[in-house]
Amino acid sequence: MKSGIIKVLILCAAIVSTTQAQPFGKTxxxxxxxxxxxxxxxxxKDVPGTLDKIKxxxxxxxxxxxxxxxxxAEMRALLNERGIKCSSYGIDYKLINEQPDSVLQRAKTLGAxxxxxxxxxHQGKATPELIQQTATDFNKFGKLAKEQGLTFCYHNHGYEFQPYEGGTLFDLLAKQTNPEYVSFEMDIAWTYLPGQNPVTLLNKYPKRFRLMHLKDVxxxxxxxxxxxxxxxxxxALGTGQLDMPAILKAAQKAAVDHLYIEDESPAAEQQVPQSLSYLKQL
Incomplete structure (x- = not known):
């Protein structure tokens, strides 16, 4: 009798383990x-209620x-109650110079x-001088972040892809920033819209991109x-212009650690489940 119960418990544990190990999708x-x-x-309007929607x-x-x-601390408590993790904390540029220690402390409190x-x-077009100063600021803050066990990332928005010396200003930023201190978050829409190919950029800098915004146009x-x-x-992802399968396969081969859906539409609450369904079937 006892051995039969043990076998049932082992079988149930195996089923639970297998279910938990199931990937979201193939890609x-x-x-x-x-x-x-x-x-x-x-x-x-309602932080707890919105977190409930996400869960x-x-x-x-x-x-x-x-x-x-x-x-x-309040946000962390709300997240913990729902089993949600804040993996990345976004801040304004000026704070990395004005409040670096406070920013890093908040990030650690959030668990990011x-x-x-x-x-x-910037005003008007971005310039090489702007990028050079930015690289200096990023290296300084990124070093502080690393010393506290965090990783600093910059998210592109399009203006970085203006031509510069046979490449782009983004290439200049990548060259002038220390890979030990500065990584990147690729917004695939704001890579594609300025005329770049997200796959090509991921292949060019496979170790620099750690985060990715999934957005379709x-x-x-x-x-x-x-x-x-x-x-x-x-x-919704998969209904617009971007080649999602190719981008996601390239991201899988690169160092991308987190994928985040970013839907700016007024209908985002309806479109996000559609995007999830699309990603799952890839």
Whole structure:
């Protein structure tokens, strides 16, 4: 009798273990995360309720670009209650110079591994001089981050791909930043819209890209390098212009650690489940 019970328990444990080990999909192996900006309006009204929505979608990986009036400790508690992890914490550029220690402390309180900047303040076209100063700032902050066990990433927005000496300003930024201190987050839409190929860029810098924003662009929308896209032109993954299978396969071969869905559409709450379904069947 006892041996029979033991066999049943072993079988149940094996079933649970197998279920937990099941990948999300064949190409995207683990459930992708989401950027808080996707549900910015909802977060602005109800943080706990929005986190509940995210959990209900089956997502437990979050990149926070805003604390929505909460302290880092308060946000961490809300995340912990729902089994959601903040893996990346997005901040404004100026804070890496003005409040580096506070930024890193908030990131650690949130439980984040990555700290991310998504915009280099500038007027008009970006210049080599701007990129040189940016590289200096990034190296300095990235070194501090590494000393505290964190990884600093910069998220592209398009203006970095202006031509420069046979390459682009992005190439200059990659060259002038220390790979030990500065990594990158690829926004695939803001790589594609300025005329770049995300696959080519991933292959060129396979170890530099650690994070990725998954975003698709409505068919027929023209490209630009200004980092501006009308919200309604952000569509569910797989329905727009980008070659998602090729990009995701390249990301799988590169050092990309986290994939985050970023949907800027007013219909994001309806489109995110559609994007998840698409990614799962790839």
């Amino acid at each position: 995207v192996r683990k459930t992708p995360g989401i950027v808080s900006y996707t549900l910015r309006d909802s977060f602005g 209900a979608m089956g997502i437990t990986d979050l990149e926070l670009s805003n604390l929505f009036g909460k302290t880092a 591994q990555y700290v991310r900047v998504a915009w280099i303040p 409505r068919k027929g929308v023209a490209g630009n390098d200004e980092g501006k896209l009308a919200a309604e032109n952000s569509v």
